[in-house]
Amino acid sequence: MYPTIGRLFEQTVxxxxxxxxxxxxxRSQRWTYGEWDQYVNRTAQAFLAAGVRKGDVVSVFMxxxxxxxxxxxxxxxxxxxxxxxxxxxxxxxVSYILNDSKPVLFIYEKDLEQQVKVLFDEFPLVSFxxxxxxxxxxxxxxxxxxxEAPAQAPNVELDENxxxxxxxxxxxxxxxxxxxxxxxxMIEQSLTCMQALQLRxxxxxxxxxxxxxxxxxxxxxxPRVHNGCTTVIMHHFDAKKVLQTIQDExxxxxxxxxxxxxxxxxxxxxxxxxxxxxxxxxGGASMAPxxxxxxxxxxxxxxxxxxxxxxxGPAIAFLFEDEQExxxxxxxxxxxxxxxxxxxxxxxxxxxxxxILPPGEAGEIIVRGPSMMKxxxxxxEATDQAVHKGWYHSGDxxxxxxxxxxxxxxxxDDMIICGGExxxxxxxxxxxxxxxxxLDVAVLGEPDEKWGERVTAIIVKKxxxxxxxxxxxxxxxxxxxxxxKRPRKFIFVDEMPRNASGKxxxxxxxxxxxNTPIK
Numbered sequence: 001m002y003p004t005i006g007r008l009f010e011q012t013v014x015x016x017x018x019x020x021x022x023x024x025x026x027r028s029q030r031w032t033y034g035e036w037d038q039y040v041n042r043t044a045q046a047f048l049a050a051g052v053r054k055g056d057v058v059s060v061f062m063x064x065x066x067x068x069x070x071x072x073x074x075x076x077x078x079x080x081x082x083x084x085x086x087x088x089x090x091x092x093x094v095s096y097i098l099n100d101s102k103p104v105l106f107i108y109e110k111d112l113e114q115q116v117k118v119l120f121d122e123f124p125l126v127s128f129x130x131x132x133x134x135x136x137x138x139x140x141x142x143x144x145x146x147x148e149a150p151a152q153a154p155n156v157e158l159d160e161n162x163x164x165x166x167x168x169x170x171x172x173x174x175x176x177x178x179x180x181x182x183x184x185x186m187i188e189q190s191l192t193c194m195q196a197l198q199l200r201x202x203x204x205x206x207x208x209x210x211x212x213x214x215x216x217x218x219x220x221x222x223p224r225v226h227n228g229c230t231t232v233i234m235h236h237f238d239a240k241k242v243l244q245t246i247q248d249e250x251x252x253x254x255x256x257x258x259x260x261x262x263x264x265x266x267x268x269x270x271x272x273x274x275x276x277x278x279x280x281x282x283g284g285a286s287m288a289p290x291x292x293x294x295x296x297x298x299x300x301x302x303x304x305x306x307x308x309x310x311x312x313g314p315a316i317a318f319l320f321e322d323e324q325e326x327x328x329x330x331x332x333x334x335x336x337x338x339x340x341x342x343x344x345x346x347x348x349x350x351x352x353x354x355x356i357l358p359p360g361e362a363g364e365i366i367v368r369g370p371s372m373m374k375x376x377x378x379x380x381e382a383t384d385q386a387v388h389k390g391w392y393h394s395g396d397x398x399x400x401x402x403x404x405x406x407x408x409x410x411x412x413d414d415m416i417i418c419g420g421e422x423x424x425x426x427x428x429x430x431x432x433x434x435x436x437x438x439l440d441v442a443v444l445g446e447p448d449e450k451w452g453e454r455v456t457a458i459i460v461k462k463x464x465x466x467x468x469x470x471x472x473x474x475x476x477x478x479x480x481x482x483x484x485k486r487p488r489k490f491i492f493v494d495e496m497p498r499n500a501s502g503k504x505x506x507x508x509x510x511x512x513x514x515n516t517p518i519k
Contacts, residue, residue, distance in 0.1 A: 002160035004183040006077035008190075008226055010153070013037040016201065016228045024066035025245065026235040033228075036070070038151040043074035045149035050127060052105055054079030054156055057166065059103040061085045061094065061112055064211045064233050067131045067142065069221070071107060072211075076164060076183070078156045080105075083166045083178075084212035086499075091115045098123055100378060101166050101178055105129060107142060160184040166377050167214055169310050178377030179310045186218055188370040189313040192335045193223040196304055196318045197253055197279050201228040204276075206254040208234045208242050214314045215283055219306055220255035229253075239263040243272040255281040258288075259440070259498060261295055266439075266462075269298055277301040283308065283315070288433035289328035296324065307331035307408060311392055313371035316340060317406055329430065330405040331398070338369030341391070342400050350388035362399045362409055362424075366391040397424065414506060416445035416453050423455060423485050431481050432457060435474050437466040440496050442504045443487065446514040457487040458509055460495060 003011065017034035024030075031039065052058060058080045062068045068084070075082040083101050085094060094115060098106070103126055108116045110132035120128060120138040128139040135141050164183045168176040193199075205224040209216040211233075224231050232249045234241065237260055245251060254277075256264070261282055277299065283306035295303060302321035308314035317340060319332030334340045344355040345364045357363040368391045375383035386393055397415060398408040409424040416423040425443035432441045440460035445453035459471070468490040475486045491513050497505040 002184045002187055004076060004158045004160060004162065005164055005186060006073060006158065008187060009073045009076065012225055012228050019228065020230045022066055022069060023230065023232040023249065025233060027066065029066060039070050040073045040077065041151050041153050042146045042149040043070050044077045044154045046145040047074060047080060047105065048078060048154060049149060050105065050145065052078065052080050055081065055163065057081045057083050057101050057103040058105045059083040059085055059098065059101065061087060061106065061108040061116065063087050063109065063111060063235050064207055065109060065131065065235065066233060068211055069233060078154050079158045079162055081163050081166055086212055087112060087210065091118045095119060095122060096175065097168055098126065107131065163374065167310055177379055177382060180374040180377050181313065182374055185313060185371045186222065188337065189218045189315060190223045190226045193219045193315060194227050195336065197281060199223060199227045199229060199253065203229040203252045204232060204250055205229055206232050206234060206242065206245060206251040208237045209255050209257060209260065214310050216255055218313055219281060219315050239267050243267060243274065246277060247273045250276040252276050252278045258282055258291060262291055265294055265298060274299055279304060281306060288430045290434045292324055292328060305332060309394055311373045311386065312367055312369065316367045316369060327405050329407060331408050332406065333404060338367060340365065340367050340406055342398055350385060350393050353389050353391045359400050359402045362397055365394045365396040365398045365408065367394060368392060414444065416455055418451045418453050418455065418484060428455060428457065428481065428485055428487065431475065431478055435471065437462050437464050442496060442506060442509055444506050444510055444514065446489065454489065455485060455487045456489045456491065456514060458491050458493055458513065460493055
């Protein structure tokens with residue numbers, strides 16, 4: 001029988017009661033595992049006293065904080081279903097999630113109070129708890145409730161198959177869906193990530209990526225606690241502060257989305273001592289091979305790539321440190337107990353899992369394994385479409401090479417069809433990233449009367465002069481890109497719209513720059 005996430009936490013506490021467990025940089029506070037366990041127990045007891053019961057949803061709307069980390073395990077101990085919400089969302093978007101998930105408790109912080117105030121009257125049956133010192137009349141103070149509660153462990157009977165979390169998808173192509181995960185699903189995911197990063201109890205991990213997202217929560221934070229490591233929490237990502245924290249706290253492991261690693265590379269790295277770093281995990285979006293090489297050269301760390309999606313926990317494949325150069329651009333191979341196939345895309349309905357394509361031929365990536373979601377909350381039809389014959393149909397396009405390594409080309413929705421030819425934006429983006437003055441890039445299709453679609457590149461440039469003509473010449477002179485794939489239009493912008501996992505929200509770019517409706 002598997003433990004639940006709450007019992008997993010208690011096992012670590014028993015093994016390392018006096019070891020530093022949690023550091024909250026914004027509050028300058030530190031807890032050992034024994035001290036943190038008491039904090040978690042008080043929080044769990046406060047929830048029980050407020051009427052929260054097994055199966056009830058508790059929504060959290062916070063940046064990275066020690067309170068969020070504590071609420072996470074408090075919910076796990078009493079069987080409450082945690083619902084972490086993206087702190088970048090506006091009040092209307094939060095309202096959609098609350099109407100869908102129907103929480104009994106909503107915990108938020110001062111920095112997000114403006115988005116929350118308009119929700120008080122809309123959700124009179126929800127109890128709003130604030131982690132701030134001063135709270136509105138419609139809310140209660142989180143820390144008052146916790147301090148009043150006893151520190152004894154709650155006694156709630158839980159099972160490994162009980163629902164543990166509802167995590168909403170990024171909504172890159174429309175309204176987000178609530179992904180349901182069980183306790184056992186995420187313990188499997190934790191074990192997989194512990195192995196991939198070769199975690200040791202002596203490791204000190206930095207949480208700088210958003211904790212509300214499954215990449216940080218399940219691939220970094222939970223595995224570190226599972227293994228008895230120390231977690232240092234940074235309120236939100238700041239490249240300079242991350243580098244300073246690596247130096248000051250002797251950080252050895254961390255996860256960051258590719259855009260975050262790229263921002264760190266733009267700093268003067270000679271000003272920081274980063275030799276304590278052993279492993280860097282990246283994922284959530286593809287990373288151009290040129291950036292992978294730059295991280296190895298300039299930061300001197302070993303990199304592991306994770307590929308996945310919220311529905312799978314998220315990680316389903318890893319590309320390890322000794323494969324980064326030889327298999328640059330690959331997502332790696334399936335992680336323990338998971339399977340990946342590339343199949344012919346279905347023309348009417350889901351792809352057939354048995355219609356497997358040969359190496360080198362692009363098709364839809366489908367996956368299955370023990371970390372797969374229970375389903376979408378209140379979305380049976382969407383669940384049936386996504387999970388067909390036991391396989392999750394990702395909507396990603398990719399291919400396997402002769403050695404069984406997975407290469408992710410693009411989203412099925414993002415593929416450009418120009419003159420009857422399929423063009424995958426990823427390969428055009430990878431080339432443009434190699435230009436020394438390109439900081440960020442997104443390639444998409446724009447309607448064209450003659451060719452159907454034409455390739456358009458949205459560019460964020462580094463300091464310096466960069467023109468459309470210079471980029472066009474760069475593409476023309478490259479031996480890596482056929483002429484029909486060459487962008488016919490370049491648009492320069494200050495920044496890209498991204499979701500929590502670092503993925504560029506191309507539907508927003510389409511609407512703004514190409515007048516193209518959401519695919």
